[in-house]
Amino acid sequence: MAPEQKKRARPAPKASQRSKKRQKIEVQPEPKSDVKKLKVAVDALPWNEAQLPDMFDDAEGFFGLEEVEGVEVIRDGNVVQFVTANAQSAKEEDEEFEGFGDDEITPENGNEPEAAGTESSKTTKEKKAKKDKKKKPAKAEKSTDEDTEDLKVNVFKALEDGGDEGADVSAWADVDLSSSLMSALSKLGFARPTPIQLEAIPEILSGHDVVGKASTGSGKTLAFGIPVVEKWLETYGELEEEELRETRPPTALILSPTRELAHQLSEHLKALCSGLTNAPFVAAVTGGLSVQKQQRQLARADIIVGTPGRLWEVMSSSIELTASFKEIKFLVIDEADRLLTEGHFKEAEEIINALDRQQDAEEGAEENLPTRQTLVFSATFHKGLQQKLTGKGKQGLKDGTDSMEYLLKKLNFREEKPKFVDVNPVSQMADRLKEGLVECAGTEKDLYLYSLLMYHPNQRTLIFTNSIHSVRRLLPFLQNLNIPAQALHSQMAQKARMRSIERFSSPKNTGSVLVATDVAARGLDIGGVQLVLHYHLPRTADMYVHRSGRTARAEASGSSILLCAPEEVVGMRRLVAKVHAQNAISGGGNKSKYYMRSLDIDRKVVARLKPRVTLAKKIADSALAKEKKGHDDDWVRNAAEELGVDYDSEEFEAAGGGRKGRGTGRKLKEKESRALTKSELGALRAELKSLLSQRVNVGVSERYLTSGTVDINELLKGAHGEFLGKVDGIGMDDQ
Numbered sequence: 001m002a003p004e005q006k007k008r009a010r011p012a013p014k015a016s017q018r019s020k021k022r023q024k025i026e027v028q029p030e031p032k033s034d035v036k037k038l039k040v041a042v043d044a045l046p047w048n049e050a051q052l053p054d055m056f057d058d059a060e061g062f063f064g065l066e067e068v069e070g071v072e073v074i075r076d077g078n079v080v081q082f083v084t085a086n087a088q089s090a091k092e093e094d095e096e097f098e099g100f101g102d103d104e105i106t107p108e109n110g111n112e113p114e115a116a117g118t119e120s121s122k123t124t125k126e127k128k129a130k131k132d133k134k135k136k137p138a139k140a141e142k143s144t145d146e147d148t149e150d151l152k153v154n155v156f157k158a159l160e161d162g163g164d165e166g167a168d169v170s171a172w173a174d175v176d177l178s179s180s181l182m183s184a185l186s187k188l189g190f191a192r193p194t195p196i197q198l199e200a201i202p203e204i205l206s207g208h209d210v211v212g213k214a215s216t217g218s219g220k221t222l223a224f225g226i227p228v229v230e231k232w233l234e235t236y237g238e239l240e241e242e243e244l245r246e247t248r249p250p251t252a253l254i255l256s257p258t259r260e261l262a263h264q265l266s267e268h269l270k271a272l273c274s275g276l277t278n279a280p281f282v283a284a285v286t287g288g289l290s291v292q293k294q295q296r297q298l299a300r301a302d303i304i305v306g307t308p309g310r311l312w313e314v315m316s317s318s319i320e321l322t323a324s325f326k327e328i329k330f331l332v333i334d335e336a337d338r339l340l341t342e343g344h345f346k347e348a349e350e351i352i353n354a355l356d357r358q359q360d361a362e363e364g365a366e367e368n369l370p371t372r373q374t375l376v377f378s379a380t381f382h383k384g385l386q387q388k389l390t391g392k393g394k395q396g397l398k399d400g401t402d403s404m405e406y407l408l409k410k411l412n413f414r415e416e417k418p419k420f421v422d423v424n425p426v427s428q429m430a431d432r433l434k435e436g437l438v439e440c441a442g443t444e445k446d447l448y449l450y451s452l453l454m455y456h457p458n459q460r461t462l463i464f465t466n467s468i469h470s471v472r473r474l475l476p477f478l479q480n481l482n483i484p485a486q487a488l489h490s491q492m493a494q495k496a497r498m499r500s501i502e503r504f505s506s507p508k509n510t511g512s513v514l515v516a517t518d519v520a521a522r523g524l525d526i527g528g529v530q531l532v533l534h535y536h537l538p539r540t541a542d543m544y545v546h547r548s549g550r551t552a553r554a555e556a557s558g559s560s561i562l563l564c565a566p567e568e569v570v571g572m573r574r575l576v577a578k579v580h581a582q583n584a585i586s587g588g589g590n591k592s593k594y595y596m597r598s599l600d601i602d603r604k605v606v607a608r609l610k611p612r613v614t615l616a617k618k619i620a621d622s623a624l625a626k627e628k629k630g631h632d633d634d635w636v637r638n639a640a641e642e643l644g645v646d647y648d649s650e651e652f653e654a655a656g657g658g659r660k661g662r663g664t665g666r667k668l669k670e671k672e673s674r675a676l677t678k679s680e681l682g683a684l685r686a687e688l689k690s691l692l693s694q695r696v697n698v699g700v701s702e703r704y705l706t707s708g709t710v711d712i713n714e715l716l717k718g719a720h721g722e723f724l725g726k727v728d729g730i731g732m733d734d735q
C-alpha cells in the first residue's frame with residue numbers, strides 16, 4: 001500500500017496535552033477564546049489508567065480505574081456533555097479523536113530523512129551519534145502504553161540507560177538490512193545474528209511464507225520482527241513528520257498465546273524501533289486491560305501484537321479496524337504449536353476468517369490467496385504439525401475431518417509450500433541448559449522444594465506447578481520461609497500479573513522466586529533466571545522444553561530440576577525419551593551433552609529442614625483455610641437468603657444449606673487449621689522465626705545451609721567450613 005492511500009488527518013498533539021500530570025474529571029475554567037472546543041462521547045475521551053498507591057496492590061476492583069484530564073463537563077439539566085479543547089474543527093469529531101494523554105505517538109524523531117540505503121553502517125552510526133547528542137534517541141512508543149512499562153525486562157532497560165556506543169554489526173552483512181536497521185541493532189548491542197535470524201530473515205525479506213523452528217531463547221522474536229520493521233521502513237521510512245502523523249493500514253499482526261508474551265513481544269520490537277529515526281508504532285492488545293484505550297491505540301498502530309481473544313473482541317466491534325487489518329503485509333503466529341492447538345484456535349480462526357473474507361470481497365477471490373506473508377514460529381512443533389506445516393498441509397483437506405489439517409488450511413499460506421527453517425533439528429533444548437531431577441515422595445515435595453532453594457540461594461528461580469491451587473498454596477508457604485516469592489497464574493488480575501513479573505525480574509531482586517502455572521512457560525524472556533524448578537511433572541514433553549527454556553537464554557547458562565514423585569516416574573521416563581530422543585540417536589557426536597540425571601541430595605540435611613517446613617506449612621494452611629472459610633460463609637449466607645431462612649437456623653441446616661455430613665479428611669484438616677487461635681499462630685510464627693535464624697548443619701565439616709535471603713558471603717566471612725549454598729548447587733557442575 002502506497003503511503004498516500006488511506007490517509008486520514010490526525011490532530012497534532014499539543015504540548016500541554018502530553019502532560020504527565022493527571023487529574024480527575026473536573027469542571028475547567030472558561031477555555032481561552034482561541035481554542036476551539038470539541039464535543040466527544042464518553043468512550044472517546046482520552047482515558048488514562050489511574051495510578052494507585054501500592055497499598056491497593058491486590059484490590060482487584062480498582063485495577064482498570066481510569067481518569068481523564070483536560071475535559072470540560074457541561075451539565076444542561078439532566079444532559080451531561082464532555083468538551084475537550086482541540087484545535088481541530090468539530091466536524092472531525094466522528095472521524096477520530098486521539099486524546100491528550102501522554103500516550104500520543106510523537107514523531108519528534110520523524111522529521112529527519114533516513115540515511116541512504118547504501119550508506120555504510122559506520123557512517124550511519126556516526127550520523128546518529130551526532131543526532132543523539134542533540135536529542136534523546138527516538139522512543140516512539142516509550143510513553144504510549146504505560147500498562148506495559150513495568151514489563152520492560154532484560155536488555156531493553158539497557159537502552160534507557162544510555163549505552164550509546166553501539167556494537168560492531170558487520171557480522172549482519174549477509175542478512176542484507178537497511179542502514180537504519182543496522183544502526184538500531186548496533187544500539188541494541190546485537191553484534192551478530194543468531195542462527196534462526198541468519199536463516200529466516202532473508203527468506204522473509206524475499207517474500208516467502210516461513211515456518212521457523214529454533215530452541216528457546218534463540219532470538220526468534222527478531223527473526224520475524226526485523227523483516228516486519230524493514231518492510232515498514234521500506235514503505236514509510238522516508239515520510240515527513242506531518243505525514244507520519246496520518247493513519248495508515250497496519251503492517252503486521254502478531255498473535256501470541258499469552259498476555260505477558262504479547263506485551264514482551266511488543267516491548268522487544270519497541271526496543272528495536274527505538275534506535276530508528278522514523279519508527280513504526282507498536283501496540284499490544286491483550287485481555288485484562290482497558291478495551292477503549294487499546295482501540296484508540298489500534299487505530300494508529302503499525303505493528304499489532306495481541307492475544308487472539310482480545311484482538312477478536314476489538315476487531316469484531318469495528319468494521320473500520322477489520323477493513324484496515326486486511327491490508328497487513330504479515331500475519332505472524334508466535335508459539336504456533338500452542339495457538340494452533342484445538343481449543344485455542346477458535347478466536348485466531350475468527351481473525352483469519354475476517355481477514356480473508358475482506359480479501360475475497362475486494363479481490364474477487366483471485367485464487368483465494370492472501371497478499372500477506374504468513375510467518376509461523378515456535379521452539380516446538382509436534383511431529384504431525386511439523387510434517388503438515390512443511391508442505392503436506394495443503395493436500396488431503398477435502399473432507400476437513402482432520403482438525404489439524406483444517407487449522408493449517410485456515411492459515412491460508414500464500415505459497416503452496418512455506419519455507420521451513422529448522423536450525424535445531426537435533427535438540428530443542430538450549431545448549432547451555434543443565435537438566436536434573438530429584439526423586440522424592442509426593443507428600444514431601446514442599447520439603448524438597450525448599451531444600452533445593454536452600455541449595456541454590458540468591459538465584460533467580462522460576463517454579464512451575466500444574467495448577468493454580470498449588471501456586472496459591474506454595475506462595476504463602478515460601479514467603480513464611482523468607483523466600484521472596486511472587487505468584488503468576490491466569491486468575492490474577494492483569495496488573496497483578498505484570499507486577500509479579502516486574503518484581504521477579506527487577507535487577508534489585510537477584511534471588512527472587514516466581515511460582516507460576518504454565519502461563520509463564522512460553523516465550524517469557526526474563527534476564528538472569530538461573531534455575532527452573534518443575535514442582536510437578538509437566539503435562540507434555542513440549543511444555544517441559546518451554547518451561548526449561550526460561551533459563552539458559554541467549555548466551556546465558558542455567559539449570560532445570562524436576563521434582564519427581566514415584567507416581568511420576570513413568571511419565572518422566574517418557575518425557576526424557578521424547579525430549580532427548582534425537583540426541584540419543586545421534587549418539588557419540590554429542591558426548592558433552594548429558595541428559596536428565598538423578599541428583600544427589602543429602603537426605604539427612606533435608607530432614608533437618610523439616611521442622612521449619614512443617615511450621616511454615618501450618619501457618620500458610622491456616623491463612624488459606626481462613627480465606628476459604630470466608631468464601632464458604634458467603635456461600636452459606638447466600639444460600640440461606642435464597643431459602644428465605646436465617647443463616648444460623650436449624651431449618652437451614654436441615655435443608656442442607658449447611659452442607660452437613662460432607663466432612664472429609666481435607667475438610668477436617670481445614671477445620672483444624674482454622675481452629676488455630678491468634679496466639680497459637682503467633683507462637684508458631686515465633687518458633688519459625690527462631691528456626692530460620694539458625695544455620696543448618698550440612699555435614700561433618702561445619703557446613704551449613706542458610707536461609708535463601710541471607711548473604712552467603714557475609715556468613716562465610718566468619719566461618720571456616722563451606723556452605724552448600726555457596727557451591728554450585730547439588731552437583732550440576734560435575735556432570
Ligand SMILES: Nc1ncnc2c1ncn2[C@@H]1O[C@H](COP(=O)(O)OP(=O)(O)OP(=O)(O)O)[C@@H](O)[C@H]1O
Binds near residue numbers: 154525
Ligand atoms: N542477535 C542477537 N544477539 C544477541 N542477543 C539477541 C539477539 N537476538 C535476540 N537476542 C536476545 O535473546 C533473548 C531471547 O530472544 P527471544 O525472546 O526472541 O527468544 P525466543 O527464541 O523467542 O525464545 P522462546 O522460544 O522462549 O520464545 C532476548 O533477550 C533477546 O534480546
